[in-house]
Amino acid sequence: MANSTDILEEYSDKEYEFGFVTDIEMEVAPKGLSEDTIHYISAKKEEPEWLKEWRLKAYHSFLKQPEPHWQNFELPKVDFQDISYYAAPKSKAKYNSLDEVDPELIATFEKLGIPLSEQKLLAGVAVDAVFDSVSVATTFKETLKEHGVIFCSISEAVKEHPELIQKYLGSVVPYSDNIYAALNAAAFSDGSFVYIPKGVRCPMELSTYFRINTQNTGQFERTLIIADEGSYVSYLEGCTAPKRDENQLHAAVVELIAMENAEIKYSTVQNWYPGDKDGNGGIYNFVTKRGVCRGAHAKISWTQVETGSAITWKYPSVILQGDYSSGEFYSVAVTKNKQVADTGTKMFHIGKGTKSRIISKGISAGEGQNSYRGLVHVGAKADNARNFTQCDSLLIGDRCGAHTFPYIEAKNKTATVEHEATTSKIGEDQIFYLNQRGIDTEKAVALIVNGYAREVLNQLPMEFAVEAQKLLSISLEGSVG
Amino acid sequence: MLQIKNLQAKVEDKQILKGINLQVNAGEVHAIMGPNGSGKSSLASVLAGRENFEVTGGEVIFEGKDLLDLSAEDRAREGLFLAFQYPVEIPGVSNINFLRTALNEIRAYRNDPPLEAKEFLKLTREKQKLVEFDARLANRSLNEGFSGGEKKRNEVFQLAMLEPKLSILDETDSGLDIDALRIVSNGVNKLRSDKNAFIVITHYQRLLEYIVPDFVHVLYDGKIVKSGTKELALELEERGYDWIKEPVSTEPVN
Numbered sequence: 001m002a003n004s005t006d007i008l009e010e011y012s013d014k015e016y017e018f019g020f021v022t023d024i025e026m027e028v029a030p031k032g033l034s035e036d037t038i039h040y041i042s043a044k045k046e047e048p049e050w051l052k053e054w055r056l057k058a059y060h061s062f063l064k065q066p067e068p069h070w071q072n073f074e075l076p077k078v079d080f081q082d083i084s085y086y087a088a089p090k091s092k093a094k095y096n097s098l099d100e101v102d103p104e105l106i107a108t109f110e111k112l113g114i115p116l117s118e119q120k121l122l123a124g125v126a127v128d129a130v131f132d133s134v135s136v137a138t139t140f141k142e143t144l145k146e147h148g149v150i151f152c153s154i155s156e157a158v159k160e161h162p163e164l165i166q167k168y169l170g171s172v173v174p175y176s177d178n179i180y181a182a183l184n185a186a187a188f189s190d191g192s193f194v195y196i197p198k199g200v201r202c203p204m205e206l207s208t209y210f211r212i213n214t215q216n217t218g219q220f221e222r223t224l225i226i227a228d229e230g231s232y233v234s235y236l237e238g239c240t241a242p243k244r245d246e247n248q249l250h251a252a253v254v255e256l257i258a259m260e261n262a263e264i265k266y267s268t269v270q271n272w273y274p275g276d277k278d279g280n281g282g283i284y285n286f287v288t289k290r291g292v293c294r295g296a297h298a299k300i301s302w303t304q305v306e307t308g309s310a311i312t313w314k315y316p317s318v319i320l321q322g323d324y325s326s327g328e329f330y331s332v333a334v335t336k337n338k339q340v341a342d343t344g345t346k347m348f349h350i351g352k353g354t355k356s357r358i359i360s361k362g363i364s365a366g367e368g369q370n371s372y373r374g375l376v377h378v379g380a381k382a383d384n385a386r387n388f389t390q391c392d393s394l395l396i397g398d399r400c401g402a403h404t405f406p407y408i409e410a411k412n413k414t415a416t417v418e419h420e421a422t423t424s425k426i427g428e429d430q431i432f433y434l435n436q437r438g439i440d441t442e443k444a445v446a447l448i449v450n451g452y453a454r455e456v457l458n459q460l461p462m463e464f465a466v467e468a469q470k471l472l473s474i475s476l477e478g479s480v481g
Numbered sequence: 482m483l484q485i486k487n488l489q490a491k492v493e494d495k496q497i498l499k500g501i502n503l504q505v506n507a508g509e510v511h512a513i514m515g516p517n518g519s520g521k522s523s524l525a526s527v528l529a530g531r532e533n534f535e536v537t538g539g540e541v542i543f544e545g546k547d548l549l550d551l552s553a554e555d556r557a558r559e560g561l562f563l564a565f566q567y568p569v570e571i572p573g574v575s576n577i578n579f580l581r582t583a584l585n586e587i588r589a590y591r592n593d594p595p596l597e598a599k600e601f602l603k604l605t606r607e608k609q610k611l612v613e614f615d616a617r618l619a620n621r622s623l624n625e626g627f628s629g630g631e632k633k634r635n636e637v638f639q640l641a642m643l644e645p646k647l648s649i650l651d652e653t654d655s656g657l658d659i660d661a662l663r664i665v666s667n668g669v670n671k672l673r674s675d676k677n678a679f680i681v682i683t684h685y686q687r688l689l690e691y692i693v694p695d696f697v698h699v700l701y702d703g704k705i706v707k708s709g710t711k712e713l714a715l716e717l718e719e720r721g722y723d724w725i726k727e728p729v730s731t732e733p734v735n
Contacts, residue, residue, distance in 0.1 A: 428532070433569045435553035436529050436562075437583035437639065438590070447582060451573030451622065 029086035035059065038186055041086050045155050045189075048162060058175035058185030065179035071313060072371040072403055073340045078249055078284065085187040085220070128153060128192045128208045140204065149202050149233075150195040154222055157193035164195055168226055172255040172290050172319070180251040181288045184220045188253070191221035196231040196262070205461050207236040223254040227262035229295065234265040236464055247275075247310060252287045260295025260322060265303070267460050268316075269468050272308035277366075279338030282310025289316035293325030296351070301328040303459040305468045306341060315373065317346035320354035320382075327356040330456040334472065335368025335400070344374035344405075349385035349415070360391040361453050363472075364400035371403040378415040385415045393423040394452050396445070446473035482507050482678050483548075483647055488539035489703075490527045497523040499703035500539065505647065508675040512689055512714060513682045515700035516722045521682045522566060524700070525651045529563040530556050544646065557583075558590035560646030564636035564653050571623040576635065577605065579623050580642050587643060604642065612668030614638040630661040637668040648672075649680045654688040666691030686718040699725050 029040055038059055042052040067075060128151065144151050150161060158165050175185035192208040210221060227233050250272060256264050266289075275282025285308075291300040302316040312335075318327030329345035347356035362370035372391045393402030408417050426448055434444035450457065450469050457465050457472075488501040497520050505511055515521050527534045528541065530553030541548040548556060571579070585595040596604070609616055614634055624632050633653055640648055650669070654662055669679065669692050681692055689697070689711060697713040698705045699722070707713065707725045717725075 427569065429569045430571055432531055432553060433565065433571070434579075434583075436557050436565075437579070437643065438554055438557040438587040439583055440552075440554045440586070443582065443586070447574055447579065448571055451571055454573040 032081040061176045062182035148197040154191040154193045180286045184253045188220045188222040191223045194225040196227045196233045198228045199230045202233040219250045226257045229259045230261040232263045236267040238269045254289040256291030258298035261297045263299040265301045268304040270306045274308045275310040277337045285309035285312045287314040292319040293322045295322040298325040303330040306333040312341040319348045321350045323351040324353040329358045330459045331360045332453040332456045334363045335370045336365040339368045342371040344372045346375040349378040349382040352383045354385045356387045358389040362393045365396035369401045373405040375407040378410040380411045387417045390420045395425045484542045489537045510679045510694045512694035512697045519700045520703045525649045562645035562648045564650045566651040568632040570625045574623045608641040629656040686714045689714045
C-alpha cells in the first residue's frame with residue numbers, strides 16, 4: 001500500500017482540454033515591435049490620429065521602462081521582437097451579422113462551450129468573442145441597446161463612441177504605468193467596451209471570451225467598462241489557448257470606472273494553457289487590472305478563478321476615491337506542475353468611510369508556487385476606512401509552495417485594517433473519511449478544494465459558478481493518488 | 482455477513498493485530514471491549530481500509546467478497562460503514578452536499594441512478610427525524626465547529642442515510658453526556674434490523690445498557706481472549722480487565 005506522502009505527491013499530467021488549434025487562414029503581422037508595427041495596427045483598424053499618437057507615446061514609454069524585479073519568481077526573458085502583434089482571421093475584416101462569420105470560427109467557440117449562434121445562446125448572457133487580435137461576434141446587442149447599454153468590441157467603440165474612448169481610455173491605467181501596460185497601450189488589438197448609462201441595471205451578464213490561436217502571437221486586449229451614476233453591471237471574462245511548446249505572452253489591460261452609486265462586478269475564469277508537466281510552454285499572463293470608484297458609494301468587486309497559465313502575474317486593484325465607496329477582491333489561484341502565480345490586489349483608500357474586503361485562496365499542488373501579494377493603502381483623508389483581508393493557502397503534497405506578502409500603509413489613525421492568514425494541507429484523515437463514505441480520492445480532493453474555495457466561488461454569477469467548480473476539479477485531477 | 486480469520490496487521494513495525502477471529506451474521510450486534518491499546522480501534526481501521534495499516538496475514542470475507550482486496554471506497558460502497566471515533570472537519574463542504582455525493586457514489590456502484598433532489602430531501606428529513614438530528618447542523622459545513630457530541634450524532638445521521646449492511650461504531654460513546662448517549666443509542670436501535678449488523682467498539686459497559694449486544698468479545702493484546710453474551714460486559718464492569726489477560730481461545734467464536 002502506498003504511504004501518505006506518496007499518495008499526495010504522485011502527480012500526473014492531466015491533458016489540457018482546450019489545447020486544439022483552429023485551422024483557419026490568418027493575416028499575421030510580421031514579428032517585432034517598432035513604430036512601423038504601430039502604424040500597421042492603427043491602419044488595419046482604421047483608427048483616428050489621436051489614438052495612433054497615444055499608441056506611439058505608449059511605445060516610447062515602453063522602450064524606457066525597466067522590467068520589474070520584485071516578483072517572487074524568476075522573470076523569463078521575453079523577446080519582444082519575436083512576437084507578432086497582430087493576427088486576424090483573413091476572411092473578412094468586419095462582420096455585419098453572424099452569418100458572415102467563418103463557420104470554422106463559430107465551431108471553435110462552440111467547442112469551447114461558447115455558442116454564438118442565436119438559437120443556442122446562453123440565456124441571459126451576452127458574449128463578445130475575441131479570436132487572437134479581433135472580436136468576431138457580440139451577441140444580444142439589440143436587446144442591450146434597448147436599455148441604452150453599449151457592449152461592443154473596443155475597435156468598434158473607437159469608431160462609434162470616440163468621445164467616451166478619448167475621455168476614459170488610459171484614465172485608470174496610464175500607458176506609463178508599467179512595462180506591460182505600456183506594451184499593451186502601444187499594441188492592443190481588441191477587447192471589449194461597456195458603457196452602462198445612468199440608473200440602468202444591465203439586464204444580463206456581459207461576458208467576453210478570449211481565445212489565442214495563432215502561434216508566436218501575443219494577445220494584448222484592452223477592456224474598458226464605465227458604469228455611470230447609479231448603474232449596475234456584472235461582467236465575466238473567460239480564456240483558453242492551444243497547447244504549444246513555446247510560451248506565449250498575454251498582456252491585457254482592464255480599466256473599470258464606477259461613478260456615484262454605481263456597481264461593477266468583474267469576474268474572471270482564467271484557463272490559459274498552463275504548459276506541460278515539465279514546465280514547457282504555457283501562457284505568460286501579465287495583466288494590469290484596475291478599477292476606480294469615482295463617486296460616493298460606488299462599488300467595484302473583482303472575483304477571479306485562476307487555474308491556467310504558466311505564470312499568472314496580476315493584481316486587480318481598486319482606487320477608492322469616492323466617499324463610502326467599497327472595493328472587493330475574491331480570488332482562487334491554483335498552481336500545479338511547475339505553474340507559478342504571483343497575484344493579489346491593491347486597495348487604495350482615499351475617500352472617507354471607504355471599505356475593502358480581500359479574500360484570497362491559494363491552492364498549490366505538484367511543484368506549483370503560489371504567492372499572495374497585496375497592498376492596503378489608507379490615505380491621510382480616508383477617515384474611518386476599513387479593510388479586512390484573509391489569505392489562505394492550501395497545499396497538496398510537499399513539493400509545492402505558498403507565500404504571502406501583505407503590505408499595509410496607513411496614514412490615518414482612524415483606519416481599521418485586519419489581516420488573517422492560514423495555511424493548511426489536505427489531510428490524509430479528510431481523504432480517508434470521504435473514502436469511507438464511498439467517495440474516491442479524486443472526488444474527495446475536488447470536494448475538499450471546492451469547499452475551501454467556496455467563499456470565492458459563491459461570488460461568481462450562477463452560470464459560471466458551476467463551470468468554475470468543474471474547472472477546479474479538472475485542474476487538480478491526477479494531483480493525488 | 483462478515484468472517485474474520487486469523488487477521489494480523491501492523492503499523493510501521495509494530496504488530497497490532499495478532500490473529501483475530503470473528504464471525505458476524507445479519508441481525509447481530511457484537512460488542513468489542515478491551516483495555517486501552519488492545520487493538521480495538523485498529524481493528525476498525527483495518528476493516529475500513531486505512532492505508533497506514535499493513536495486513537500481514539489472515540483473511541476477511543464480507544458478503545462473499547475478499548474485503549482486504551477492495552479499496553476503502555469500495556468497501557464503503559459494498560455496505561461497510563465506520564462511525565469514526567474522531568470525525569474530521571471539512572470546511573466549506575456542506576453536510577448535505579457531502580451526503581448527497583456519498584449516497585450517489587454508492588448508488589452508482591450498485592448501478593442505481595442518482596437520487597432526485599426531491600427524493601433526497603425527503604429521505605434527509607425522514608432520517609433527521611429518526612435519529613433526532615438538528616436540521617441546522619445538516620446544512621452547516623461538515624463537522625466544522627461541531628461539538629464532540631454533535632459530531633458523533635452526525636456519524637449516526639450519516640449511518641441512517643447510507644443504510645450500510647455492517648456498521649462499526651468506534652467508541653461512539655466517548656465524550657458523550659448521558660442525553661447525547663441516549664439519543665445516539667436510540668438512533669442505532671431504530672436502525673437495527675435482521676438485514677444489517679453492528680460491531681460496537683466501546684470501553685465501557687454503559688453504552689451496552691442502551692445498545693444491547695448479542696455477543697461481547699474482549700480484545701487484549703491484538704487477540705480476542707474471551708467471548709460471551711451481554712453478561713460478560715457486566716462481569717468486566719465489576720472485575721476489570723485483569724482477569725482476562727490470558728488468551729482462552731483462538732478458534733472462531735460463534
